Amino acid sequence: MLELRPCCECCGTDLPPASREARICSYECTFCAGCADGVLRGLCPNCGGELVRRPIRPAERLLKHPAGTVRKVKPGGCVAA
Structure with missing residues (x-):
C-alpha cells in the first residue's frame, strides 16, 4: 500500500493525498x-527511476489507511539524476 508521503522531497511543497501534482518513483x-x-526531468534523483503521477486514494479509504505524515526534504533541494 502506498504511503502517500506528505511533501515534495526537493522543495517541501505540501502534497495532500488528493493532490494531482504528486509524482512518485x-x-x-x-x-x-x-x-x-523541471530540474529532475522526470527521473528520480535517488534511484534514477521514472517519476509518474501518484494515484489518489479515495477519501473514504483514507479513514482506514491514512496518508503518511513524516516529511522528508533534501537539504539544499534536488539535482537531476
Missing part, C-alpha cells in the same frame, strides 16, 4: 510536478 520517493518536470 517505484520506491515511492515523492516530488511535486514542478520539481519532477
Whole structure:
C-alpha cells in the first residue's frame, strides 16, 4: 500500500493525498510536478527511476489507511539524476 508521503522531497511543497501534482518513483520517493518536470526531468534523483503521477486514494479509504505524515526534504533541494 502506498504511503502517500506528505511533501515534495526537493522543495517541501505540501502534497495532500488528493493532490494531482504528486509524482512518485517505484520506491515511492515523492516530488511535486514542478520539481519532477523541471530540474529532475522526470527521473528520480535517488534511484534514477521514472517519476509518474501518484494515484489518489479515495477519501473514504483514507479513514482506514491514512496518508503518511513524516516529511522528508533534501537539504539544499534536488539535482537531476
